Amino acid sequence: MKNLWRGIFQILFLVLFTGLLIRFFPLAIRVSEMAALGLREFWWVVLGLALAGWLVFVLRKRNSG
Numbered sequence: 001m002k003n004l005w006r007g008i009f010q011i012l013f014l015v016l017f018t019g020l021l022i023r024f025f026p027l028a029i030r031v032s033e034m035a036a037l038g039l040r041e042f043w044w045v046v047l048g049l050a051l052a053g054w055l056v057f058v059l060r061k062r063n064s065g
Contacts, residue, residue: 003060003063003064006060006063007056007060010056010059010060011056014052014056032045
């Protein structure tokens with residue numbers, strides 16, 4: 001159960017951190033929108049999301065015991 005809560009808190013932290021970055025750096029929203037409009041530039045947004053997911057997975061594995 002401890003690992004489940006740790007994973008939930010890590011995902012929650014990631015979402016809150018992203019929200020704070022978007023709140024304090026509105027340029028990030030515009031860049032993401034421009035990247036989403038042009039599929040050629042969209043790969044780095046997907047790469048960033050995949051990297052964040054991988055990081056959460058690795059941290060959960062490392063802290064599991």
